[in-house]
Amino acid sequence: xxxxxxxxxxxxxxxxxxxxxxxxxxxxxxxxxxxxxxxxxxxxxxxxxxxxxxxxxxxxxxxxxxxxxxxxxxxxxxxxxxxxxxxxxxxxxxxxxxxxxxxxxxxxxxxxxxxxxxxxxxxxxxxxxxxxxxxxxxxxxxxxxxxxxxxxxxxxxxxxxxxxxxxxxxxxxxxxxxxxxxxxxxxxxxxxxxxxxxxxxxxxxxxxxxxxxxxxxxxxxxxxxxxxxxxxxxxxxxxxxxxxxxxxxxxxxxxxxxxxxxxxxxxxxxxxxxxxxxxxxxxxxxxxxxxxxxxxxxxxxxxxxxxxxxxxxxxxxxxxxxxxxxxxxxxxxxxxxxxxxxxxxxxxxxxxxxxxxxxxxxxxxxxxxxxxxxxxxxxxxxxxxxxxxxxxxxxxxxxxxxxxxxxxxxxxxxxxxxxxxxxxxxxxxxxxxxxxxxxxxxxxxxxxxxxxxxxxxxxxxxxxxxxxxxxxxxxxxxxxxxxxxxxxxxxxxxxxxxx
Numbered sequence: 001x002x003x004x005x006x007x008x009x010x011x012x013x014x015x016x017x018x019x020x021x022x023x024x025x026x027x028x029x030x031x032x033x034x035x036x037x038x039x040x041x042x043x044x045x046x047x048x049x050x051x052x053x054x055x056x057x058x059x060x061x062x063x064x065x066x067x068x069x070x071x072x073x074x075x076x077x078x079x080x081x082x083x084x085x086x087x088x089x090x091x092x093x094x095x096x097x098x099x100x101x102x103x104x105x106x107x108x109x110x111x112x113x114x115x116x117x118x119x120x121x122x123x124x125x126x127x128x129x130x131x132x133x134x135x136x137x138x139x140x141x142x143x144x145x146x147x148x149x150x151x152x153x154x155x156x157x158x159x160x161x162x163x164x165x166x167x168x169x170x171x172x173x174x175x176x177x178x179x180x181x182x183x184x185x186x187x188x189x190x191x192x193x194x195x196x197x198x199x200x201x202x203x204x205x206x207x208x209x210x211x212x213x214x215x216x217x218x219x220x221x222x223x224x225x226x227x228x229x230x231x232x233x234x235x236x237x238x239x240x241x242x243x244x245x246x247x248x249x250x251x252x253x254x255x256x257x258x259x260x261x262x263x264x265x266x267x268x269x270x271x272x273x274x275x276x277x278x279x280x281x282x283x284x285x286x287x288x289x290x291x292x293x294x295x296x297x298x299x300x301x302x303x304x305x306x307x308x309x310x311x312x313x314x315x316x317x318x319x320x321x322x323x324x325x326x327x328x329x330x331x332x333x334x335x336x337x338x339x340x341x342x343x344x345x346x347x348x349x350x351x352x353x354x355x356x357x358x359x360x361x362x363x364x365x366x367x368x369x370x371x372x373x374x375x376x377x378x379x380x381x382x383x384x385x386x387x388x389x390x391x392x393x394x395x396x397x398x399x400x401x402x403x404x405x406x407x408x409x410x411x412x413x414x415x416x417x418x419x420x421x422x423x424x425x426x427x428x429x430x431x432x433x434x435x436x437x438x439x440x441x442x443x444x445x446x447x448x449x450x451x452x453x454x455x456x457x458x459x460x461x462x463x464x465x466x467x468x469x470x471x472x473x474x475x476x477x478x479x480x481x482x483x484x485x486x487x488x489x490x491x492x493x494x495x496x497x498x499x
Contacts, residue, residue, distance in 0.1 A: 016144060021219055023111035024144055025201055026158040027087035028058045031079060031110065033101050034092035034117075035062035035070050043092035043116045045070065046164050047152075051090075053166035056159035059084060079104040086110050088160075090152065095119030098148065099134040106143040112211075115147035116163055121207055122149050132209050139210035150206030151182030154189055156199060157225075162186050173198020174227035174310050176220040178213055180205060180234045181260070184299060188230075194463065196470040197307050200225040214238060217245035221252050228309045230256040230302060247291040254309045254493055255293040258302045259284050292496050294489050301485065304477060308486035309493075311475035312441050316491040317397035319343045321389040322369035322480075323382065324401030324445075329480070330369035333399075336481050340488035344368050345394045355388050375403040376410070379423050383430035390438035398442045399483055400431060404465055405448040405458045418457050424465035432472035443483050444469045444476045 030051065034044030048062055048070065061082050062075045069075060076082055079089075079101070089105045091098060095117050105113050120132040132148065139145040146153060151162040156172045163182065168189050175197055179185045185204035192199060200223065205211055213233055220229045229249060236242045249255050288295045294309075296302045320342060322333045337344050347355070347368050355366035358381055364373035370385060386398055404422050411418040431442050446465055450458045466476045477483040 016215070016219075020111050020144055023087040025153065025155045025160070027111075027160070029061065029084055029086045030056070030058065030088050030090065030160075031061045031063055031082060031086045031105070031108075032090045032092070033063045033079070033105075034090075035064055035075060037064075037066070037068045037070055037075070043163060044090070047090050047092060047116070048073075050161050050164060050166040051159065054159040054161045054168065055170065058158075059086075061086065079108050079110075082108065087112075089113040090116065091147075092116045095128070095131055095148070099131060099138060102135060102138050102143065102145065106138060106141060110143060112144035112146065114150060114152035115145060115206075115209075116150065116152060117147075118149040120148045120209070132207060135209045145210035146203060147206045148209060151185055151204040153204075154185070154199065154202035162189060162202065162204060165189060169193050169198065171198050172200060172225065174225070175199045175306055176216075176223065176226035176229045177202040177231075177306075178205070178216045178220075178229070179203070179232035180208065181232055182206065184232050187299070188303060191303055194466065195303060195307055196466075196475065197303065197310060208237070212237060214241040214245045217242075217249045217255070221245070221249040226253070227314075228254050228256070228306060230258075230306045232258045232260065232299075232302070234260045243287060243291060246288075246293055250292045254314075254490075255291075256296060256302060256305050256309065256489075257288055257293050258296050258299065259288075292493065294493055296489070300482075304482045304486045305489045307475055307477075308443075308483075308490055311473075312397075312443070312487075312490065314494065315396075316494040317342075317441075317487050318491055318495075319345050319394045319396050320487070321347070321392070321395050321398045322401065323372065323385055323389065323398060324369070325372050325375045325377070325403055329401055330365075330371055333369050333401075333480055333484075336484050340484050341491065342484060342488060345392075347389060347392050347394075351388055351392055355385055358384050358388070375406040379426040379430040382427065383434055386431065386434040386442060387438065390434065390440045395440065397440060397487065398434075399445060399480065400442055401445045401447060401480055402427065402465075403447060404462060405450045405455070407461075408450060408455065408458055411457075419461040419464055422461055422465065424461070425468050428465070428468040428472045428474060431469070431474050435474070442474060443487070444474050445478070445480050445483055446476055447479055 032044055032048050035048050036042050062070050062073055064075050065077050067075050067077045089110050091101050091113050093101055098115055098117050120128045153160045154162045156170050161168050162185055165186055182204040185202055203216055220226045296305050334344055352366040360373050365371040407422040408418050411421040435442050446462050448462055469476045
């Protein structure tokens with residue numbers, strides 16, 4: 001089992017009670033240590049403004065030894081001066097002051113703290129390691145610590161947000177995300193808004209002096225708000241605990257893992273990022289397969305796979321139909337599907353005859369994949385085609401490929417904006433009706449060959465179309481390959497769990 005390099009090996013930690021996590025993820029009041037009146041863009045001031053902008057409804061108490069006021073709020077000179085009980089703290093002070101700040105939080109009875117400050121083991125210095133060891137020792141005495149060198153916690157339900165995220169979604173969802181990287185965390189949180197991935201909780205734990213991947217897996221395994229768990233891991237400290245919790249969690253719900261640092265260059269990079277060791281690609285793949293976790297290889301695959309698991313029913317989809325315009329789409333679909341072990345079976349003869357009568361002629365084909373001949377087929381006709389294909393008992397799931405960018409030509413000839421000409425609202429409603437009537441899911445693919453500066457209106461229309469599909473509960477992918485790969489991960493997980 002690959003290990004993280006650690007100079008602060010410790011005895012196994014006590015298991016945290018559910019009440020501790022409740023106070024951490026849904027705090028009634030927050031203290032922010034390091035809010036400065038002199039630097040409105042520092043971490044402390046930034047988090048104060050971000051959490052306020054997110055609409056956090058509890059108390060927010062800025063703390064700085066200099067006192068004063070910030071955005072109309074009194075700045076308390078110490079944690080001891082806070083007038084009310086506090087559940088959670090954000091620590092954004094210089095590294096050398098972090099242990100004393102954390103000690104004050106512990107004595108105040110604060111359940112947990114996120115340490116945004118850097119300057120610890122990631123530096124590779126004796127002083128950095130000493131400070132991080134001190135954080136670990138304080139945490140062992142009864143306060144949960146996220147970090148240091150992290151972006152913190154995002155919990156849409158309570159209004160906690162990552163650094164520097166004042167505009168993340170407040171809409172909660174089924175995905176729990178754990179990452180050592182703050183950058184990947186905030187990027188995924190932003191991407192979730194347009195992709196349709198909604199989060200229950202997200203934790204960026206950085207160096208992981210206390211709370212880490214194994215303990216968070218243990219929590220998410222039984223968290224009723226979390227149905228899918230995704231991880232970005234650079235290194236682990238306790239290989240046995242990680243594998244044990246990974247296997248236990250994957251037996252209950254999907255766990256998707258992106259492991260960083262598996263190349264030689266990547267290992268050097270993560271060592272300077274969070275003081276972690278990369279490990280062997282072959283060993284990691286074997287570990288994840290044995291635990292029946294889902295292995296992905298880059299951040300896009302991580303997001304797309306998470307979208308599929310969160311947006312589709314929890315089962316395998318081995319036989320699918322594909323509906324779209326263009327013969328080449330069908331050819332490439334068949335080749336790609338076969339590489340992922342997905343079947344595109346021919347429809348029954350009576351269904352082919354029925355569908356052929358709906359499609360424009362010439363150029364169309366009712367053989368699965370169904371070629372509708374052109375991208376301008378009316379939503380009402382596409383609805384009937386999808387309903388007919390779903391009637392085949394072989395079909396588990398349908399993919400509708402919409403080349404809406406072609407409406408740019410029609411919009412130009414009509415002298416109207418493309419968003420007014422493209423019937424994406426009617427199309428999304430039609431697809432939703434198909435799902436409701438048949439009980440078989442449909443995935444939308446919004447491919448676009450137009451992404452140049454002259455096609456900004458196409459990009460905007462595509463974003464609006466995605467939004468409409470998501471409003472109707474339909475997962476959306478940019479490319480057919482992405483959708484097929486994500487579905488194949490679902491197939492492997494759900495079929496493997498049954499065996």
